[in-house]
Amino acid sequence: MPSPASKRRSSARHKSTGEGIGLTDSLPTSLMIALLFKIIFLSVADSLGVWAAGTLAWQRNWGLLSALLVGLTLLNLALLSRRAYPLRYLLPGLVLFAAMTFYPIVYTINIAFTNYGTGHLMSKEEAISWYERRYYQPEEGETFSFQAFKDEQGQLKLLLTSQKTGRAYLAEGARLLPISLPDPRPSNWRSLSRSELVQALAALQQLELLYGEEDVVRMATLTEFAVFRPQYHYDRAHDLLTDLETGKIYRPIRGTFVSEEGEELLPGFYEYIGLENFYRIFSNPQITGPFLRVFQWTFLWATLSVLLTFALGLTLAIFLNDPYLKARRLYRSLLIIPYAIPGFISILVWAGLLNADFGIVNRILEDLLGLRLPWLNDPFWGKVALLLVNLWLGYPYMMIVSLGALQSIQPELYEAAYVDGASRWQQFRHVTFPILMISVAPLLIGSFAFNFNNFNVIYLLTGGGPPIAGAQTPAGATDILISYTYKLAFAGRQGAEYGFAAAITILIFLIVGTISAINFRLSRRLEKMGEAL
Numbered sequence: 001m002p003s004p005a006s007k008r009r010s011s012a013r014h015k016s017t018g019e020g021i022g023l024t025d026s027l028p029t030s031l032m033i034a035l036l037f038k039i040i041f042l043s044v045a046d047s048l049g050v051w052a053a054g055t056l057a058w059q060r061n062w063g064l065l066s067a068l069l070v071g072l073t074l075l076n077l078a079l080l081s082r083r084a085y086p087l088r089y090l091l092p093g094l095v096l097f098a099a100m101t102f103y104p105i106v107y108t109i110n111i112a113f114t115n116y117g118t119g120h121l122m123s124k125e126e127a128i129s130w131y132e133r134r135y136y137q138p139e140e141g142e143t144f145s146f147q148a149f150k151d152e153q154g155q156l157k158l159l160l161t162s163q164k165t166g167r168a169y170l171a172e173g174a175r176l177l178p179i180s181l182p183d184p185r186p187s188n189w190r191s192l193s194r195s196e197l198v199q200a201l202a203a204l205q206q207l208e209l210l211y212g213e214e215d216v217v218r219m220a221t222l223t224e225f226a227v228f229r230p231q232y233h234y235d236r237a238h239d240l241l242t243d244l245e246t247g248k249i250y251r252p253i254r255g256t257f258v259s260e261e262g263e264e265l266l267p268g269f270y271e272y273i274g275l276e277n278f279y280r281i282f283s284n285p286q287i288t289g290p291f292l293r294v295f296q297w298t299f300l301w302a303t304l305s306v307l308l309t310f311a312l313g314l315t316l317a318i319f320l321n322d323p324y325l326k327a328r329r330l331y332r333s334l335l336i337i338p339y340a341i342p343g344f345i346s347i348l349v350w351a352g353l354l355n356a357d358f359g360i361v362n363r364i365l366e367d368l369l370g371l372r373l374p375w376l377n378d379p380f381w382g383k384v385a386l387l388l389v390n391l392w393l394g395y396p397y398m399m400i401v402s403l404g405a406l407q408s409i410q411p412e413l414y415e416a417a418y419v420d421g422a423s424r425w426q427q428f429r430h431v432t433f434p435i436l437m438i439s440v441a442p443l444l445i446g447s448f449a450f451n452f453n454n455f456n457v458i459y460l461l462t463g464g465g466p467p468i469a470g471a472q473t474p475a476g477a478t479d480i481l482i483s484y485t486y487k488l489a490f491a492g493r494q495g496a497e498y499g500f501a502a503a504i505t506i507l508i509f510l511i512v513g514t515i516s517a518i519n520f521r522l523s524r525r526l527e528k529m530g531e532a533l
Contacts, residue, residue: 038079045075071095112277112502115255116270118495124252127269128234128241131257135228136245137220144169144217144225148197148204149189156200157189158207160217160225175210176217241265270499277503286472291484291504293468295511297383298452298480305451306444308391313398314436318428320399321406339396347460350389351376354461379477382462386478390457394447405439406432445519449512458483481508 049072056065074094078087114120122130144160151157158171159179169176192200201222209217211227220226233242241250241257250257256268282288316335320328338346353359354375365371375385409432417427458464464476464483474487481504489501 042076042079046072067098108502108505111499112506113272113274114270114499115268115273115276116499116502117497119266120255120268120270122267122269124269124271127257127267130267131232131241131265132230132234134231135216135218136231137226137228138245141227141229143220143227145223146225148192148200150192150196152188156203158204163224171207171209174208273499277500278507280500281503281507284472286470290468290471290473290475293477294475294479294481294484297478301383301386301480302448302451302454304387305390305394305454306447308387309394309398309447310402310440310444312391312395313400314402316395316399317402317406320403335399336396338392339400343393344456344460346393347389347457350385350392351461354385354389376462377466379466382466382478386457386461389461390451390454393457394451398447401440401443402436405436408439409435441522442520445516448519449516452480452512452515453482453508454480455482455486459486481511 077084147159149157160169211217248259255271257265462478464479468475485501
């Protein structure tokens, strides 16, 4: 006689194989709906993915194609495999990580090894195509007067008359069809008024009508069309671009078509140039000098910002932590105001207060001391102004953090130090500060990294100025690396230099990463000290 356990196993096998019951009865309705939704979702996603994969393969975009195939594989694996069930919850985060973090990093690294920037925004094939679509009007070329009409369907029709031969042509599609005069147009065509002609001007300027084998007829002025000829011819076998109007031959050199006389054609095209962007940083004195000045100020700026804000925040936290201080809540509310106001508003207000001519700070200094300081126009005072404004913005955060850390220190430690005869300074030095640093050190590291790339204060207060004299790049005396990179990428005197800016971005990443690694190693020592207490 079978045991109850064997009956349960037999029943489970019957349920799992569907024996003895119908398929519709073996699954709850909710599971059937979920399965149906899963099938529909995967069908739509895979269909769109196959279509997109075909398009990317035709465009030879192998990077995005690989990412798409990996994403589709993970999606199907997550929804179809029980072993990959946790992937259902990880996949959205992985997709966002790849799109928002991994791809920008890879793209920036890729751009750093190219000459991508103003004048080099297109690929070589796109640049060649652009030149092959350029035309020039030959001297004594044929011109045409024109009349514009609209047919019964409202379509634009053109009647052109050669001013050289007197022959008439009708624009039909992209060709000119010879017709007989005096009036070849149907009676239901309506001539355009002057205002309608102005409205149709954009469409008229886009017309390119074939005339002969290579020539085209295009709009030359508001009153006539003219014959134009292709200006450039590209020889793909020898990689040469010829100007058919002047006969000059151009060769592609470092992303630019250059003639034997050194004449360059714009636009050029982007191409990989290896380590040239990094080499420029350290080889060109007009770039290296300003870059080193910007780097030194960036390091000094981040260090002083952390030290000043932490010193003031900690000092205020010690006073506010005194249980015998009256109106502590009022003081806390007042001192936290800079933290509650949006930072960019505070910076713009301070920019007005520190205005050299009309700012209230200079008015007070002039009334009291007879001084008028060039806060935002002088390299030294500009740096002082930045540190003061950042102190105003940053001390509330340090005060809150320090106050929380102080309140976590056990009172028994101070009692023991007092019994041992320690003074207030000795208690702070040997008890308060070491324990405080265990909690605050990682936050100081994060604050250093934040201020190293604190773009808002620099850009909104001084704009990085005043400019460094003799600099080939748009470097300013108060620029930090991130604002300097922004100027290179978007506000350079020679246009945008995205490749050069990306190279500096990589250097910033390496510098911040190295400093953070060193600081985290030091913070681990503090953690071990805390464990020993």
